[in-house]
Amino acid sequence: xxxxxGYDVTTIKVLSGLEGVRRRPAMYIGSTGKEGLHHLxxxxxxxxxxxxxxxxxxxxxxxxxxxxxxIVRDDGRGIPTEIHPIHKKSGLEIVMTTLHAGGKFDHxxxxxxGGLHGVGVSVVNxxxxxxxxxxxxxxxxxxxxxxxxxxxxxxxVIGSCKPNDTGTEIxxxxxxxxxSTTKFDFSAICNRMREIAFLIPDLTIIVExxxxxxxxxxxxxxxxxxxxRFVNRTxxxxxxxxxxxxxxxDVSVEVAIQYTDTYYEDIFGFVNTINTVEGGTHITGxxxxxxxxxxxxxxKTGMLKNSKxxxxxxxxxxxxxxxxxxxxxxxxxxxxxxTKLGNSEVKGITESIVTQNLSQFFEENPSVGKVIVAKALExxxxxxxxxxxxxxxxxxxxxxxxxxxxxxxDCSSHKLEKTELYIVEGESAGGSAKQARNKEIQAILPLKxxxxxxxxxxxxxxxxxxxxxxxxxxxxxxxxxDFDINKLRYGxxxxxxxxxxxxxxxxxxxxxxxxxxxxxxxxxxxxxIAIPPLYRIRKGSNDYYVYSDEELKKMLKKLGHNxxxxxxxxxxxxxxxxxxxxxxxxxxxVLKQVTIQDAIEADQxxxxxxxxxxxxxKKFIIEHAKEAMLDI
Numbered sequence: 001x002x003x004x005x006g007y008d009v010t011t012i013k014v015l016s017g018l019e020g021v022r023r024r025p026a027m028y029i030g031s032t033g034k035e036g037l038h039h040l041x042x043x044x045x046x047x048x049x050x051x052x053x054x055x056x057x058x059x060x061x062x063x064x065x066x067x068x069x070x071i072v073r074d075d076g077r078g079i080p081t082e083i084h085p086i087h088k089k090s091g092l093e094i095v096m097t098t099l100h101a102g103g104k105f106d107h108x109x110x111x112x113x114g115g116l117h118g119v120g121v122s123v124v125n126x127x128x129x130x131x132x133x134x135x136x137x138x139x140x141x142x143x144x145x146x147x148x149x150x151x152x153x154x155x156x157v158i159g160s161c162k163p164n165d166t167g168t169e170i171x172x173x174x175x176x177x178x179x180s181t182t183k184f185d186f187s188a189i190c191n192r193m194r195e196i197a198f199l200i201p202d203l204t205i206i207v208e209x210x211x212x213x214x215x216x217x218x219x220x221x222x223x224x225x226x227x228x229r230f231v232n233r234t235x236x237x238x239x240x241x242x243x244x245x246x247x248x249x250d251v252s253v254e255v256a257i258q259y260t261d262t263y264y265e266d267i268f269g270f271v272n273t274i275n276t277v278e279g280g281t282h283i284t285g286x287x288x289x290x291x292x293x294x295x296x297x298x299x300k301t302g303m304l305k306n307s308k309x310x311x312x313x314x315x316x317x318x319x320x321x322x323x324x325x326x327x328x329x330x331x332x333x334x335x336x337x338x339t340k341l342g343n344s345e346v347k348g349i350t351e352s353i354v355t356q357n358l359s360q361f362f363e364e365n366p367s368v369g370k371v372i373v374a375k376a377l378e379x380x381x382x383x384x385x386x387x388x389x390x391x392x393x394x395x396x397x398x399x400x401x402x403x404x405x406x407x408x409x410d411c412s413s414h415k416l417e418k419t420e421l422y423i424v425e426g427e428s429a430g431g432s433a434k435q436a437r438n439k440e441i442q443a444i445l446p447l448k449x450x451x452x453x454x455x456x457x458x459x460x461x462x463x464x465x466x467x468x469x470x471x472x473x474x475x476x477x478x479x480x481x482d483f484d485i486n487k488l489r490y491g492x493x494x495x496x497x498x499x500x501x502x503x504x505x506x507x508x509x510x511x512x513x514x515x516x517x518x519x520x521x522x523x524x525x526x527x528x529i530a531i532p533p534l535y536r537i538r539k540g541s542n543d544y545y546v547y548s549d550e551e552l553k554k555m556l557k558k559l560g561h562n563x564x565x566x567x568x569x570x571x572x573x574x575x576x577x578x579x580x581x582x583x584x585x586x587x588x589x590v591l592k593q594v595t596i597q598d599a600i601e602a603d604q605x606x607x608x609x610x611x612x613x614x615x616x617x618k619k620f621i622i623e624h625a626k627e628a629m630l631d632i
Contacts, residue, residue: 018126018149025178028123033180035597038188040124044072044170047121049196049273051076052203062193063208064184069173078137078166081155090155092144096125096133124172125149131172139163148175186214191601194218198227199273199325224256224323231600232321234607234616235260239368242361246353251346252327253353259375263458264516265317266603270325271341277599280341285350286324291316293358298373309380314481318379386460408474409434409444421445421474421490425497425506429571436580443490445474450506454513455610479517493521496530498570512610515602522594531590532583536566545582547590
């Protein structure tokens with residue numbers, strides 16, 4: 001076989017400096033969309049947080065400027081500016097322009113660090129149109145400017161300050177050549193800064209937006225106790241917050257626990273202040289200890305004596321809100337985005353500390369212990385009662401779906417990544433959708449009305465609800481603890497409802513169900529929202545569809561006079577051809593993918609919108625009324 005031409009040593013390319021980051025940004029920050037954009041801020045803040053963890057930083061400012069640049073300023077020690085003896089450059093320039101450069105690798109400057117596994121400020125520099133670094137150190141103010149990761153000035157002294165006045169300021173503007181959006185979300189940044197303030201009680205974080213003229217100050221002297229109370233502020237707690245901490249083999253473990261009257265669990269894990277949304281060994285250790293301690297206490301107090309049920313792990317976690325925050329020198333995360341801790345030794349350490357401290361708490365607070373055991377016993381009994389309902393769901397999933405209630409119209413293809421299930425509001429719209437669809441790849445499941453609000457319902461009631469069991473059977477994965485992503489029958493699950501108040505409510509009910517009982521579908525990017533047009537504009541024999549009032553104004557200006565505008569209030573107003581053309585045709589439709597940017601914020605939102613408490617919901621509606629795109 002002849003050797004292929006064009007591949008020799010000269011074709012091997014070595015990217016210098018930070019060029020590789022600009023070529024493949026998603027490798028370093030996850031995406032070039034909204035999440036990646038905000039990751040830049042968090043990377044810079046992480047450096048300031050590490051100064052706080054080391055005991056040298058008390059205040060951090062995060063300021064979103066009018067031009068969508070961001071300033072992050074701290075009062076830490078300041079990045080060293082002296083000339084490095086080996087690299088013959090200022091320490092500031094090395095940190096800002098070199099991957100894997102910093103003071104976190106030998107534990108001399110930082111015993112623990114959240115940024116150790118991160119991509120670092122050098123990546124922020126590489127992905128910024130421009131960046132200005134200022135450092136207060138040794139009574140002087142140093143500055144260096146960069147453009148797309150490359151220095152455009154030397155490190156120079158631009159002023160003086162008091163000898164004890166130290167800190168670092170990073171001012172950067174994300175590069176429009178890299179990011180699909182460069183507009184920062186004030187509330188998203190606030191959510192992350194609030195978490196950090198809860199985790200480091202001595203730290204104050206200020207977030208400002210010049211354009212919105214907003215300012216939030218986060219300081220939580222109560223630490224994790226205050227964090228738990230914040231998370232549970234829309235729920236009914238069953239007891240006071242349980243708090244303890246311990247340390248073994250240089251691993252510090254801090255835990256806060258509180259049960260509420262809800263039926264789901266919320267466990268949030270942090271490692272060196274990094275939110276490990278996929279859990280890891282620290283969460284596994286915590287769960288094991290919790291199950292053991294509650295079972296042991298139930299046996300010791302005789303609460304299981306007359307009960308025929310056995311308390312399992314899922315039972316002890318029903319209604320639980322817990323925060324597990326650990327600190328260690330060498331965290332091993334699975335993946336660059338730090339979503340799961342992999343250190344095997346942490347499981348045993350966490351389990352031991354939780355077992356010892358929680359057992360002691362129950363001994364000293366028997367009334368709280370009995371409340372928790374009673375809650376777990378109720379959950380165990382409900383689990384047994386719900387078992388038959390779950391079996392019913394499983395049997396439905398195994399049956400021929402042509403016999404299912406809800407009038408599911410299945411598609412002919414069984415190729416997962418090609419198929420779609422449209423979950424449609426109402427029989428009328430369902431009928432149109434069935435006529436409009438591509439029968440090979442699109443299945444239609446009409447809903448009879450509003451499904452059960454799972455935020456307020458017990459598992460037993462949920463698993464026996466006809467609409468939910470029908471939906472679960474169609475999807476095929478099972479619900480809650482029985483969920484198995486490998487049994488998913490469709491690659492996309494598309495919620496298609498009217499654009500009115502009822503449609504929005506049905507959409508929220510469905511999202512609540514998916515978030516509480518099938519969260520993996522959201523995490524894997526399987527849930528979508530169909531966006532039907534709001535208006536049809538007819539001029540002569542031509543039809544134009546637009547999806548917002550702003551689009552309507554632009555299109556009317558473009559088309560000129562003699563236009564007839566029709567406002568669609570429901571899917572049923574469109575004939576099958578219109579529904580296909582505007583909302584179901586993969587080539588022309590508009591879909592929004594449902595993602596979870598912040599699990600704690602998502603939990604809060606569903607609790608506020610769908611929970612029992614009225615006042616928080618009323619306040620939320622008033623605050624966000626201007627943002628609603630509803631016909632009222």
